[in-house]
Amino acid sequence: MPFPRRRIRSALGRASDRRVEGEPEGRPRSSEVVRGFRFGTGRERTRKVKAIECRASERDGTVQIRWDRSERSSAEFPFVWLRDNCLCPSCFVPSAQARLVLMESLDPDVRPRSVHLDGEGERLEIAWEDGHRSSYPAWWLEERDFAPESREARLRERTNDKEPWGREARVPAYGYADVMERDDVLERWLLDLDTLGVALVVDAPRRTGECAALAERIAFLTRTNYGREFTVRAKADPSNAAYTGAKLGLHLDLPYMSHMPGVQFLHCIAAAEEGGKSQLCDGFYVAETLKERDPDSYRILTELPVDYLDVGSDHVPYHLVHRAPIIQSVSIPLSFSSRKEAALSTSPHRDRLDEKGKPYRMNYNDQVRDSCFNVPLESVKPLYVALKAFNTLAYDNCIGFYLKPGDVMTFDNRRVLHGREAYEVKKSGERHLEGGYVDWDYIYSRIRLLRTINFPLSS
Amino acid sequence: MPFPRRRIRSALGRASDRRVEGEPEGRPRSSEVVRGFRFGTGRERTRKVKAIECRASERDGTVQIRWDRSERSSAEFPFVWLRDNCLCPSCFVPSAQARLVLMESLDPDVRPRSVHLDGEGERLEIAWEDGHRSSYPAWWLEERDFAPESREARLRERTNDKEPWGREARVPAYGYADVMERDDVLERWLLDLDTLGVALVVDAPRRTGECAALAERIAFLTRTNYGREFTVRAKADPSNAAYTGAKLGLHLDLPYMSHMPGVQFLHCIAAAEEGGKSQLCDGFYVAETLKERDPDSYRILTELPVDYLDVGSDHVPYHLVHRAPIIQSVSIPLSFSSRKEAALSTSPHRDRLDEKGKPYRMNYNDQVRDSCFNVPLESVKPLYVALKAFNTLAYDNCIGFYLKPGDVMTFDNRRVLHGREAYEVKKSGERHLEGGYVDWDYIYSRIRLLRTINFPLSS
Known part of the structure; x- marks a missing residue:
């Protein structure tokens, strides 16, 4: 079976250039530990920044610090923020990295009685007017710098730009054993899922349970009404059109759920x-292309809510309904903070504070689009014209290939449409796929764990 | 232990007045069955509407039907919609309630060669220009009427208005055995969770596993980084501040996830x-009150994104991050369809197309608010002032009570804040709670299943 689109990445790509292998430890050894869990900022921290001067400004309500370096040589920290983030054992639980300071006992006008640096400039020591004492490592403060360029850098390093792709795309492939055993390969696979929305894992054992095994490298499979795993096979009285031999148009799974698996x-x-050839296309690329070529259809698909419905019984009985435009993009008005900053959300797949109104979730699925349309009569034909334009562009820009036994196709279910050609249903040697879902929260969590330098420092 | 706020509902309340007990069957008996799964419209359907006249209008591109009744005596259905929703076995899989018609083969300009009614007026029969034939039950068409009042009625019956509550609220209570055995009680409990955001289930067995048992009456527990169930007990090296004896300020769980459990x-x-007294308050009520009394704080809490962080290892290792305003409300611009109609979304807990910008998700949790603030320096103190105003209003409007062994407190985790007073950690007879989460998609699904009249009709 030909498979010309596969390629193996030879370089680390977008992975961080500093990484510590292995899992971060679950629990710190000492209750005094404040772990340096800050995504990607390990380099600065190892510089061991020192403070050379500090002073409290009553007028600004901040502690101002001068660092032992030329660039970004000073920083300011508001009194109330310092008090709220006291790291002493009665204010903070290090093993939970959680605050015990209660809002009811926090005074927004709190003021220090005295501020000073320890002898080496490695800690800021504060005595508060009520007698409470706080102590902050210099590196900890420096990581939390409020300067606009520092804030922007922190937010930028949390997100990866999406890389849209069309029919010329090649799907990156990773060996199953490498993904299971090597953290650098695991990270590259997950970064591809984030940026490209698709990757193949090849040479997996040809048995059930491997989706769950892969998911456990991240966290776990998300259970749905179709079970923890689902089996794609031609069945009698199928609960889903996928469980027939029919051609499936390009679609995304489970658009009838407000929480569509990631x-x-x-x-x-x-x-x-x-038969049974697989097809994939990048919904974000199709949406962009449609916006350029057919703005009327694009507008309809971003504005007109469409109803999705799934009713039946599989893993559990279900009657799931969701109503959303085909191309979902959200803008939240943000007059208070800068819109540019707000756009740097950490959650590109939901509630994205995106000033450009870029799509973050596609809801295209003709199989489960409800026959009940809750749109005005005069919008019906324009909606079909727009759906057809989208579908045509999707097929014009899709890639097609035959899955081989042992291949695991992995893709962003809110972005990348998948479909398959019809196949002949036979009794012997029947087509058999197993599927599962993993949520984006846990994929980003795993990427952060892989990229975090676990750098325990006692407070 | 006093518990004055409990009351038992004596009436059915918001439950539908027609209901069929028991589960809808998982699979229809015949592949010819088209099930009448339409939430709450059983009454009209049993009227057995008949068509008395039909005609195709080339000019409008619709089939126009006259019904045997005086009110809403006619309806129009677009040609392309009729063709797309053909119910024949090659176009539709009844057991999956799924469409097999492919968008690529659908012609938006499709036209019928002939339309007629069967002898009794119970079916519309269409022969298409390409020779394909379709047949639609009259009741099926009438349920899908495009008239504005019909569309609005369909959307309205899908949603329940939220009922905000303050310190005078009484929490409805349901007996565990009733919830487990009686579908009418199950439905009332779930409707209370939707409208009030809170209910007690009392007299549950005092053993672990009962959260899962309750969840199975709906669907299943949502697995998180804290496990399928989590155990709230004072622990050494706790992974969460809840696992200490400390006071916990009013909060919502897991705001560091884009998909916050429901x-x-x-x-x-x-x-x-x-000690260990429990507290609850309605975040939507607090948000509304804050908007009236302190619009500046309200604006800050709806606009300024706040970072949440959870790092550690429990059920799995995790490094979860989410960035969102404390009070989250979304508006999607909808110039194409009517905004009023769009506001009638089916998913009040996410991606709500809500013209009024009402909150749909609260993200308040001081324990796991990141010490790293990605907001401008000058916004820090106003943010604390706003947080404090919110927290004060929350405590002013909270209810407090002691949980008794056997009580299961159930509440909307995106709306209702919970907290507890400190308690003394002792070796014997220690405080022991078990917790779990269920997603809103499955709760609404269960409500629909309970309220649906399973009314099989052969197509």
Whole structure:
């Protein structure tokens, strides 16, 4: 079976250039530990920044610090923020990295009685007017600098730009054993899922349970009404159109849920003897292209809510309904903080504070689009014209390939549409896929764990 | 222990007045069945509407039907919509309630060659220009009427208005055995969770596993980084501030996730000998009140994104981050369809198309608010002033009570804040709660299943 679009990445790509192998430890050894869990900022911290001067400004309500360096040589920290983030054992639980300071006992006008640096300039010591004492490592403060360029850098390093792709795309492939055993490969796979929205894991064992095994490298599979895993096979009285031999148009799974699962795994255990070719296309790329070429259709698909419905019984009985435009992009008005800063949200897949109104979730699925349309009569034909324009562009820009037994197709289920050609249903050697979903929260969590330098320092 | 705020509902309340007991069947008996799964419209359907006249209008591109009744005596259905929703076995899978018609083969300009009614006026029969034939039950068409009042009625019956509450609220209570055995009680409990955001289930067995048992009446527990269930007990090196004896300020769980679990169950297996009083308040009510009394603070809390962070290891290792305003309300511009109609979204807890910008998710949790603030320096003190104003209003409007062993506190985790007073940690008879989460998608699904008249009709 030909598979010309596969390639193996030779370089680390977007991975961080400093990484510590292995899991961060679950619990710190000492209750005095404040872990340096800050995504990607390990380099500065190892510079061991020192403070050379500090003073409290009553007028500004801040402690001002001068660092032992030329660039960004000073920083300011508000009194109330310092008090709220006291690291002493009665204010903070290090093992939970959680605050015990209660808002009811916090005074927004709190003031220090005295501020000073320890002998080496490694800590800021504060005595508060009520007698409470706080002590902050210099590196900890420096990581929390309020300067606009520092804030922007922190937010930028949390997000990766999406890389849209069309019909010329090649899907990156990773060996199953490498993903299971090597943290650098795991990280590259997950970064591809974030930026490209698709990657293949190849040479997985040809047995059930491998989606769950892959998910456990991240966190766990998300259970849905179709179960923890689902089996794609031609069935009698199928609960889903996927469980037939029919052609499936390009679509995203489970758009009838407000919480649409993030990433989908489809593991080919046995391929069809004939047919069943897989197709994938980048919904974000299609949306962008549609916006340029057919702005009327784009407008309809971003504005007109469409109803999705799934009713039946599989893992549990269900009657799921969701109503949303095909191309979902959200803008939240943000007059208070800068819109540019707000756009740097950490959650590109939901509630994105995105000034450009970029799509963050696609809801295209003709199979489960409700026959009940809650749109005005005169919008019906324009909606079909727009759906057809979208579908045509999607097929014009899709890639097609045959899944081989052992291949696990992994893709962003809110972005990348998948489909398959019809195949002949036979009794022997039937086509058999197993699927599952993993939520984006846990994928980003795993990327952060892989990229975090676990750098315990006693407070 | 006094518990004055509990009351037992005596009436059905908001439940539908027609209901069929028991689960809808998982699979229809015949592949010809088109199930009448339409939330709450059973009454009209049993009227057995008949068509008395039909005609195709080339000019309008619709089939126009006259019904055998005086009110809403006619309806129009677009040609392309009719073709897309053909119910024949090659276009539709009844057991999956899924469409097999592919968008690529659908012609938006499709036209019928002939339309007619069957002898009794119970079906519309269409022969298309390409020779394909479709047949639609009259009741099925009438349920999908495009008239504005019909569309609005369909959307309205899908949503329940929220009922905000303050310190005078009484929490409805349901017996565990009733919830487990009676579908009418199950439905009332879930409707209270939707409208009030809180209810007690009392007299549950004092053992672990009961959150999962309750969840299985709905669907299943949502697994998180803290496990499928989590145990609230004072622990050494706690992974969460809840696992200490400390006072916990009013908060919502897991705001560091883009997908924040929907409803929380907290089952009291053993109470503290002293202390540990529970508190609850309605975040939507607090937000509304704040908007009236302190619009500046309200504006800050709806506009300024706040970072949440949870790092550690429990059920799995995690480094979870989410950035969102404390009071989250979303508006999606909807110039194409009517904004009023768009506001009638089915998913009040996410992506709500709400013209009024009402809150749909609260993110207040001082324990896990990141010490790293990605906001301008000059916004820091105003943010604390606003947080304090919110917190003060929350305590002014909270209800407090002691959980008894066997009580399961159930509440909307995106709306209702919970907290507890400190308690003394003792070795014997220690306080022991078990908790879990259920997603809103599955709660609404269960409500629909309970309220749907399963009314199989052959197509």
